[in-house]
Amino acid sequence: MNRPLVGALATAVLSATALIGATGTAGAATTADAAATANPTAARAAATAQLQAVRDVRVKPKAVNFAGTVALSNCSGSIVRMPTSTDNDPALVMSNGHCLESGMPDPGEVVVDQPSSRSFTVLNASAGNLGTVRATKVVYGTMTDTDVSFYELSSTYAQIKQRYGIKALDIATSHPAKGAGITVVSGYWKKTFSCNIDGFVPQLKEGGYLMKDSVRYTSACKTYGGTSGSPVIDNATGKVTAINNTGNEDGARCTMNNPCEIDENGKVTVRKGINYAQQIYTIPKCFGTGNKLDLGRAGCVLPKP
Secondary structure: OOOOOOHHHHHHHHOOOOOOOOOOOOOOOOOOHHHHHHOHHHHHHHHHHHHHHHHHOOOOOOOOOOOOEEEOOOOEEEEEEOOOOOOOOEEEEEEOHHHOOOOOOOOOOEEEEEEOOOEEEEEOOOOOEEEEEEEEEEEEEEOOEOOEEEEEEEEEHHHHHHHHOOOOEEEOOOOOOOOOEEEEEEOOOOEEEEEEEEEEEEEEEEOOEEEEEEEEEOOOOOOOOOOOOOEEEEOOOOOEEEEEEEEOOOOOOOEOOEOEEEOOOOOEEOOOOOEEEEEOOOHHHHEOHHHOEOOOOOOOOOOOO
């Protein structure tokens, strides 16, 4: 699992060894979602067909930069908006569940509506520091099925745009496609990693944590400590298609910092040096009007407390 960095000590340790984060998964689908949730293989096939259609008409990829990303004290993150978000809604910051200031949640633990005054450094397109935004609460956080956290900010999207000239990143609402070009954008390190989606992992096991339908990168995305929580941007759409969170550092089998892949038949595969992300395309179904979390909404598959 890719661990978050903790202060100067972690920075020093990183010079000798790669770190990162934890665990994660996202879930199922869009309106053809009900079926996609039950049949992720069909969802992947549909997404791949859509990607090919995009390639066939030669859609020019959107330029990927740091606008919309943030740096945490130990991880990376991004200011994101749901399809139903409005400019006057309190803005949301997305990062990993293992990046919570309270520490890594236990397997099966879900954190909801916990007060927080955490601050985040807002970056401009070229990774320059613009200033800070501050949380009012942890809206949601878990490392069960997925490795994700959402913070509600004291600022609205409109206020952030007015103050810093920054727009939030849109979360994709369809399953990513194998072969898609992606960029992992780390606000902590002010560095990007470009590669492609190599495939999808039915179950990714890391210590006591289990993630589902995880995204596997091609080897070019050599993420490391501090990149945890980075948005994974689809180069063709400019939307956030996943959240970076872990990788196999040493070639060990299913241990912390060394996740293993488990296929539909239970076969275990270890890929040393390969990194992973968790899908987020079903998460918008868990948010309603005013960016309010509602785990009981139709199509919401996030784990409940």
